[in-house]
Amino acid sequence: MAKTKRLLSLLGLAAASGLVLSGCATQTTTDSATTDSADGGTSSTEEQKVLQFWAFGDMGLGDLIAEYEAANPDIKINMKVSDFDPHHQGLLTSLDSAAPDIAAIEVGYSSLFKAVAAKFVDMREFGAEALEDDYLDWRWAQGVDLEGRVFGIPTDVGPMTICYRSDLFAAAGLPTDRDEVSALWPTWEDFIATGEKYVAATGDSFLSSTGYVWNAVKNQSDEKFYSADGSTLVYDTNPQIKKAWDLSVAATPISANIGDWTADWNAGMNNGAYAVLTCPAWMMGYIQSQAPDLGGSWDVATMPEGGGNWGGSQLTIPARAQYPAEAAAFITWVLSAENQQKLFEKSGQFPSTVAAYESESLLSFESEYFSNAPVGEIYATGVTQLVPLYEGPKERVIDQEFGAALGRIANGDQTPGEAYESAIENIKRDVG
Amino acid sequence: MATNSKKLLRSERRSGLLYTSPFFIIFAVFGLFPIVYTFWVGFHKWDPFSEPTWVGLDNFVLLMGDDRLWLAIRNTFSIWFLSSVPQILIALWLAWILNHSRIKGNTFWRSVVLIPNITSVVAVAVVFGQLFGRDYGMINWLLTVLGFTPIDWVNGTFSSHVLIAIMVIWRWTGYNALIYLAAMQSVPEELYEAAELDGASKFRQFIEITIPQIRPTIIFTVIVSTIGGLQIFAEPLILDGQGYAGGVSRQFSTVTLFMFEQGFSRFEYGYASAIAIVLTLIVISFSIVNFLIVRKIRA
Numbered sequence: 001m002a003k004t005k006r007l008l009s010l011l012g013l014a015a016a017s018g019l020v021l022s023g024c025a026t027q028t029t030t031d032s033a034t035t036d037s038a039d040g041g042t043s044s045t046e047e048q049k050v051l052q053f054w055a056f057g058d059m060g061l062g063d064l065i066a067e068y069e070a071a072n073p074d075i076k077i078n079m080k081v082s083d084f085d086p087h088h089q090g091l092l093t094s095l096d097s098a099a100p101d102i103a104a105i106e107v108g109y110s111s112l113f114k115a116v117a118a119k120f121v122d123m124r125e126f127g128a129e130a131l132e133d134d135y136l137d138w139r140w141a142q143g144v145d146l147e148g149r150v151f152g153i154p155t156d157v158g159p160m161t162i163c164y165r166s167d168l169f170a171a172a173g174l175p176t177d178r179d180e181v182s183a184l185w186p187t188w189e190d191f192i193a194t195g196e197k198y199v200a201a202t203g204d205s206f207l208s209s210t211g212y213v214w215n216a217v218k219n220q221s222d223e224k225f226y227s228a229d230g231s232t233l234v235y236d237t238n239p240q241i242k243k244a245w246d247l248s249v250a251a252t253p254i255s256a257n258i259g260d261w262t263a264d265w266n267a268g269m270n271n272g273a274y275a276v277l278t279c280p281a282w283m284m285g286y287i288q289s290q291a292p293d294l295g296g297s298w299d300v301a302t303m304p305e306g307g308g309n310w311g312g313s314q315l316t317i318p319a320r321a322q323y324p325a326e327a328a329a330f331i332t333w334v335l336s337a338e339n340q341q342k343l344f345e346k347s348g349q350f351p352s353t354v355a356a357y358e359s360e361s362l363l364s365f366e367s368e369y370f371s372n373a374p375v376g377e378i379y380a381t382g383v384t385q386l387v388p389l390y391e392g393p394k395e396r397v398i399d400q401e402f403g404a405a406l407g408r409i410a411n412g413d414q415t416p417g418e419a420y421e422s423a424i425e426n427i428k429r430d431v432g
Numbered sequence: 433m434a435t436n437s438k439k440l441l442r443s444e445r446r447s448g449l450l451y452t453s454p455f456f457i458i459f460a461v462f463g464l465f466p467i468v469y470t471f472w473v474g475f476h477k478w479d480p481f482s483e484p485t486w487v488g489l490d491n492f493v494l495l496m497g498d499d500r501l502w503l504a505i506r507n508t509f510s511i512w513f514l515s516s517v518p519q520i521l522i523a524l525w526l527a528w529i530l531n532h533s534r535i536k537g538n539t540f541w542r543s544v545v546l547i548p549n550i551t552s553v554v555a556v557a558v559v560f561g562q563l564f565g566r567d568y569g570m571i572n573w574l575l576t577v578l579g580f581t582p583i584d585w586v587n588g589t590f591s592s593h594v595l596i597a598i599m600v601i602w603r604w605t606g607y608n609a610l611i612y613l614a615a616m617q618s619v620p621e622e623l624y625e626a627a628e629l630d631g632a633s634k635f636r637q638f639i640e641i642t643i644p645q646i647r648p649t650i651i652f653t654v655i656v657s658t659i660g661g662l663q664i665f666a667e668p669l670i671l672d673g674q675g676y677a678g679g680v681s682r683q684f685s686t687v688t689l690f691m692f693e694q695g696f697s698r699f700e701y702g703y704a705s706a707i708a709i710v711l712t713l714i715v716i717s718f719s720i721v722n723f724l725i726v727r728k729i730r731a
Contacts, residue, residue, distance in 0.1 A: 408681050411584070
């Protein structure tokens with residue numbers, strides 16, 4: 001009896017030392033819900049090449065991938081979708097080991113990966129130089145490092161508008177016509193004042209979270225957290241950041257404090273928990289997929305104080321890819337002007353290829369879901385207003401700290417002053 | 433003769449080593465090496481953009497002054513306490529019922545209590561996220577119906593700890609109950625009969641006979657739940673779906689979450705390893721403390 005006791009407790013202690021450290025290695029994947037596409041690589045012919053494609057959303061590419069596979073029977077594309085941050089973090093840590101053939105990198109992370117551009121295939125090997133003029137120059141530059149290596153080809157751009165619920169606007173006694181709605185808010189102060197009117201009339205929230213004001217305003221300049229040439233950190237001195245912060249704080253009373261991409265947020269898109277979203281082109285596809293029954297209730301107006309970009313990615317080929325040439329062929333095909341335009345009409349990602357902005361079919365494209373708004377023309381106009389914005393290597397870390405600080409204000413955990421102080425303090429410690 | 437048996441003994445010993453070697457080799461590669469390597473990394477500054485450089489104890493000095501670590505330790509212990517104590521009590525009660533009741537389908541019920549344990553943590557977190565949602569969750573709906581004010585589970589400190597603890601309890605109680613059940617079945621029936629003759633109540637029998645008799649098993653489960661509980665990771669990670677921070681005020685940031693944030697979101701491999709080492713020390717010392725306390729249960 002005594003022996004068993006001792007054995008059992010020893011077992012526990014021995015397990016203690018083993019479990020703690022070896023436990024960390026096995027759990028890296030629990031956070032990213034992995035969804036491999038149906039076929040696990042069982043090929044009908046010996047020759048079939050399976051390209052591994054890592055992304056942080058399905059990017060609406062399903063149809064185009066099917067089309068490409070049909071035209072190239074020897075190629076199979078296996079898409080693995082993870083959450084936004086885990087995708088980029090996992091990619092960075094696997095560049096030296098199990099890297100995929102194709103990986104998406106969002107612009108917020110582009111500078112981080114620029115530092116390790118040598119761990120990607122230089123696409124000039126596959127004739128990328130000839131493609132440069134097809135794309136918006138600042139979007140192209142986000143995939144080129146200091147030595148001129150082209151490590152990624154641009155996907156879409158995210159010029160922003162305001163998506164709003166015209167039915168809820170009507171109920172609140174606000175105008176519903178998109179030109180009249182745009183005229184309500186030439187400035188962000190007017191936008192917040194409109195929100196206050198809405199809240200007073202309905203008792204519901206106008207915005208899902210103050211993060212939407214933050215995200216839009218901070219992107220309406222040529223400098224964000226880094227100076228335009230990328231040499232210095234300006235997150236605590238840039239007047240545009242201060243402005244974005246102050247406006248976000250002012251928007252607290254009209255916001256519902258619902259986190260993005262959560263179940264409550266998706267539900268709120270349907271049931272009127274909030275009435276507007278700042279809307280980069282790709283957001284249209286997301287709204288349609290989450291609230292399929294609300295066609296005709298959503299509409300698109302212009303954003304206060306001009307445009308601004310949110311999102312867009314580069315498609316890259318890690319140096320350790322198994323099939324770099326095949327991956328390059330797919331990337332150049334899927335990101336061609338013609339296919340980017342197709343993607344816009346299907347799921348809203350706006351092309352980064354300049355030829356599209358002249359295209360008659362794009363300019364006349366109207367979205368039935370968004371009350372027949374001429375979204376082709378709206379976003380094409382938006383794109384021309386965009387100014388290149390430098391995104392630095394620690395962009396995401398800085399943004400997360402400010403975002404959490406806004407959350408603390410919304411929760412009532414801290415006053416705006418305390419939240420700002422603590423955000424700056426945290427960024428200083430982690431970034432410099 | 434004597435030399436022969438010695439030879440036999442030696443060859444037996446050798447073949448014994450050979451048979452057990454797969455364990456030692458696998459342990460060396462997947463257990464020992466990572467542990468040693470973690471210590472090595474802990475004394476370096478290292479990120480994906482540069483080669484590791486030796487910094488001595490810098491990571492540890494920095495860590496001791498980092499209030500995020502102390503907050504994470506507080507949260508981890510709070511969540512551990514809120515989950516372990518009810519878990520063990522409920523498991524004992526469940527095991528007692530399974531052992532003593534004459535309900536039909538014994539095997540069936542024993543399997544049922546294990547189902548939560550084999551469910552994916554991610555699925556559990558998704559379901560609980562729906563149940564405990566602030567605006568459209570069922571629990572808050574019930575609270576409203578009963579006239580209470582709804583609770584913002586994820587954004588409160590104590591409420592988020594309770595929510596995580598509920599997920600852990602739901603997942604691990606059945607597992608512990610089965611271990612207790614196995615132990616209870618080896619308690620000699622005569623002891624209960626004798627107590628019965630002396631007029632002891634069921635509750636008295638449970639306290640005076642069952643608990644002391646299964647003491648080694650209780651020690652085992654307490655230590656295992658200490659080791660597991662102090663490394664809690666998946667539940668708090670998935671709670672708000674916003675990354676490794678553990679809430680906007682880090683209100684449910686745990687030590688493992690903090691380690692992950694530093695290692696795989698901030699890419700400070702050295703700092704993250706230092707956190708791992710500190711966590712190891714905490715777990716070992718706390719396991720010893722728990723062992724000493726639980727050993728005091730009257731035999």
